[in-house]
Amino acid sequence: MSFTELLPLTDVTACCAPLTREAISADGAEKLARTLKAIADPARLRLISMVAAHDDAEACVCDLTEPLGLGQPTVSHHLKILVDAGIFTRDKRGTWAYYKLVPGALDSIAQLLITV
Amino acid sequence: MSFTELLPLTDVTACCAPLTREAISADGAEKLARTLKAIADPARLRLISMVAAHDDAEACVCDLTEPLGLGQPTVSHHLKILVDAGIFTRDKRGTWAYYKLVPGALDSIAQLLITV
């Protein structure tokens, strides 16, 4: 996996240029693809869904490991990808790490896909 | 690549259950992930963008190969993935194959991502 650089979501969604409006640049395509790749995985989609549906819309790793049916290192791995992609925030409180959806992050991505 | 089965877009977008509304099923996550994976590639994002921006919103392989900077087999390969995912339609007229965006396909995907 290439975690060489973070994905500043603001770069991807930097306002108002839907994919189908005009030809996207090679650079823009690369950035958008990296963000979409972060979401395009069954485990990560379920993580997003589970965190959003959880109380207070946040959850710690221990809440997610068992219902997801994957090992703790694997879940940590997926969560890191989502944080790096700007989808989740990570908030360590005591021994636990709480993950939460970044407000508007998914919507920003969705905006780039709409055709109208 | 696994082209074992097509991705009926209607299954994925089968109405009204945004990702963050409630916990998604493992099966739903799998399907949505497959659709997103089809889009989550720089070359394919550019293909979508280029086709949408082209005259009549359709283009043949020969229109796309050179500006994309990839070989013809590779472009055909990517186009097949997009057709299988229900993003493009393929219309063979004479020697040429014309690809076109399926109306509403991207919007259906975007709908599943919105948080509101």
Add this chain to the structure above:
DNA sequence: CGGCTATATCGACACTTGTCAATCTATCTG
């Protein structure tokens, strides 16, 4: 028919990715 042109398919190869077991780090608690 025979050659030309546009696409598709196949086989191969390097690179990426998802997963796990083992280990490390940090924090809480006695």
Add this chain to the structure above:
DNA sequence: CAGATAGATTGACAAGTGTCGATATAGCCG
């Protein structure tokens, strides 16, 4: 401090993916 617990990191490995060159297929035209 010692032990326990939550989570991150590392290393390894199988499976998946993007790309290409070579080849096959199919439609046009002389």
